[in-house]
Amino acid sequence: MTLQESIKKILRETVNESTFFRRRVDMDLMEKEFFENLNYVTSIFLEKYNEGKGFNMYHFETVVLNHLMNNYNDELSNGGLNDFPYDKIQEFLSNHFHDKIKDRYDTMFGNKINESVDKSEEKKLKLVTRMIHEFFDEVSFIDIKKYENKPMIRVYFDNDEEGRQGETYFAEQIQDKIYEYTGIKLIPYWHTIQYNTDADFRLDAIKLKYDNEGNVINESEEKQPKYLNIIKELIEPFKKEDCVCDIRVTFEHDMYMIYLVFGQEELNDLFFSFVGRADYGRNLRNDVKNAIKAYLPIDNLYVGSISKPNCEWKPMNESENKKQSLIELIDEYGLYDFINMSGLDIRQISSALKNMNNPKEVLKQYIRNFVLTHGNKWGDNCGILSGYEIQLSDNKYVDEIMVQDRDQIAVEILEFDIDEYGHTEQNDQYITTINNLTNDELLTIISWMTETIKNGDWD
Numbered sequence: 470m471t472l473q474e475s476i477k478k479i480l481r482e483t484v485n486e487s488t489f490f491r492r493r494v495d496m497d498l499m500e501k502e503f504f505e506n507l508n509y510v511t512s513i514f515l516e517k518y519n520e521g522k523g524f525n526m527y528h529f530e531t532v533v534l535n536h537l538m539n540n541y542n543d544e545l546s547n548g549g550l551n552d553f554p555y556d557k558i559q560e561f562l563s564n565h566f567h568d569k570i571k572d573r574y575d576t577m578f579g580n581k582i583n584e585s586v587d588k589s590e591e592k593k594l595k596l597v598t599r600m601i602h603e604f605f606d607e608v609s610f611i612d613i614k615k616y617e618n619k620p621m622i623r624v625y626f627d628n629d630e631e632g633r634q635g636e637t638y639f640a641e642q643i644q645d646k647i648y649e650y651t652g653i654k655l656i657p658y659w660h661t662i663q664y665n666t667d668a669d670f671r672l673d674a675i676k677l678k679y680d681n682e683g684n685v686i687n688e689s690e691e692k693q694p695k696y697l698n699i700i701k702e703l704i705e706p707f708k709k710e711d712c713v714c715d716i717r718v719t720f721e722h723d724m725y726m727i728y729l730v731f732g733q734e735e736l737n738d739l740f741f742s743f744v745g746r747a748d749y750g751r752n753l754r755n756d757v758k759n760a761i762k763a764y765l766p767i768d769n770l771y772v773g774s775i776s777k778p779n780c781e782w783k784p785m786n787e788s789e790n791k792k793q794s795l796i797e798l799i800d801e802y803g804l805y806d807f808i809n810m811s812g813l814d815i816r817q818i819s820s821a822l823k824n825m826n827n828p829k830e831v832l833k834q835y836i837r838n839f840v841l842t843h844g845n846k847w848g849d850n851c852g853i854l855s856g857y858e859i860q861l862s863d864n865k866y867v868d869e870i871m872v873q874d875r876d877q878i879a880v881e882i883l884e885f886d887i888d889e890y891g892h893t894e895q896n897d898q899y900i901t902t903i904n905n906l907t908n909d910e911l912l913t914i915i916s917w918m919t920e921t922i923k924n925g926d927w928d
Contacts, residue, residue: 499537503566506536507573513723513769518578527591529578530570532723534562593810594620596798597653597670602719603797604646607639609677609697610720616658621671628676640674651810696765700725703761710753712736714780727757727772734779750774796821804831805838808919815915823908832911833878833903839918840872843927850874859917861910863887870903870914878903 510533517524598611607626614621626639637657644655656668697720704716704727712735717728731750740746758772799807799821808815822828840846844854852872859867869881884897903911921927 503537503569507533507570510536511573511577515577525591526571526574529574530563530567533570534566535724537562537566590620592802592806593653593669594622596651596802596807596810597622597647597655599798599801600647600650601643605639605643616671619668619671621658621673622655623673623675625675625677636674636676639676640672643674644672653810696725696767699765700727700761703764704757707753707757707760711739712749712780713753714777716757723769725761725767725770727761727770729754729757729772729774731774731776732778732780732782733776736776796825799825799831803838804835804915805842808835809922815912815919819912822912828908829904829911832908832915833876835915836870836903836911836918837872837876837878839915840870840878844870844872857917858883859914861906861913864893867914868898880906 510529513532514524514529594613598613601611601622601624602608605624605626607628609625609627611625612623614623624640624643628635628639637659640657644657647653647655654669655672656670658671658673697718701718704718707713707729708716712731713729714732714735715730717726717730719726729750736746736749740749754772754774758770761767761770761772799818802810804822808818822831825831840854841850841852844852846852850872851874853869855869857868861867864885864887866883866885867880868883871879871881873879879900880903881898881900883895885893886896887893906914
């Protein structure tokens with residue numbers, strides 16, 4: 470049996486990321502709905518283009534897939550009560566529809582659009598805006614503008630502080646919190662230029678102002694979500710419904726996003742069966758949606774639901790809150806991209822990794838991405854990192870890491886005997902699946918990998 474055949478035998482697994490989706494969704498119907506969503510999103514971006522606003526293919530594709538995913542939230546989450554592998558399903562849909570989306574983008578916009586933010590910067594911007602929303606309840610919405618050739622994150626918020634001094638203080642709070650958690654530098658635009666040379670992004674904080682009808686009237690904003698405050702008033706009565714802890718309202722990607730927050734304990738007390746809980750959640754979401762659409766002429770509206778243990782539940786402390794936020798961000802971006810974007814060391818987040826549902830899979834995906842980026846690669850999903858003898862213990866080394874297909878990884882192990890004088894002699898050499906390594910051994914491999922990136926060994 471050849472070495473290649475041995476590797477295939479060791480790594481033979483059946484992985485199909487689309488299975489979860491295909492079991493729950495009519496694929497023929499989805500193909501039809503995809504083109505309806507693609508046409509709708511194209512019309513939105515045509516307006517942006519005609520207004521002279523810049524965007525790129527990554528942004529266009531993300532919005533198309535988000536609209537498509539929103540159509541199937543109920544089916545995939547059992548009425549919003551269960552989690553589902555959102556990222557993997559989105560990746561499956563991206564692989565399935567990417568060529569069609571790109572054809573539409575190239576046909577409608579081609580190279581005419583100013584793609585001023587590259588993909589890595591887009592990911593980092595998305596990470597920062599997501600964290601700002603998570604850490605600061607006062608934030609209503611965020612947009613991105615250019616300021617002195619850097620992206621500027623403009624945060625619109627509403628609190629009791631008065632005047633520009635309140636805006637300055639709020640911007641500095643955001644600046645400190647984001648740097649503490651990620652190492653990403655946000656510099657308020659009013660700081661003098663010598664402080665901005667190493668900034669990742671510029672920052673502005675703008676307190677919302679309202680007219681007598683509750684509409685935002687900030688003069689500096691070109692296009693505000695004019696119905697945001699009206700929607701907040703319309704959904705206020707629903708906060709008194711059984712099992713509803715809160716209702717969150719935001720405006721993102723030209724969509725009004727409403728999430729009902731249910732208490733799981735309260736739902737279990739009120740309903741004895743899953744069917745009862747699911748029907749209740751679905752009916753209440755529909756009631757909220759109908760109440761808004763009966764009053765406002767809008768279609769860019771999504772109503773979903775999430776849950777927490779009970780309505781009184783809050784994170785134990787800031788440390789636990791930080792750990793949970795890191796877990797959610799790693800889940801969303803993957804460990805490899807998260808470390809590259811945040812600049813955090815693997816040792817700084819190892820305790821958070823241990824609290825994830827399946828830390829080994831997260832660690833394996835980092836190693837896979839590293840090998841495909843820095844090793845010898847063939848095809849889209851195969852590569853090898855060879856000859857570096859990564860030390861796992863006094864007598865155990867990894868000499869080769871071989872990636873084959875999407876989730877299959879093999880390692881070649883060297884083991885040594887050490888005599889009483891400290892001399893070493895190799896006594897074994899074998900290939901095994903990476904699943905046979907412990908999580909601590911995987912962390913040791915990743916620590917070596919991150920250190921070589923930091924030292925510039927791959928530049």
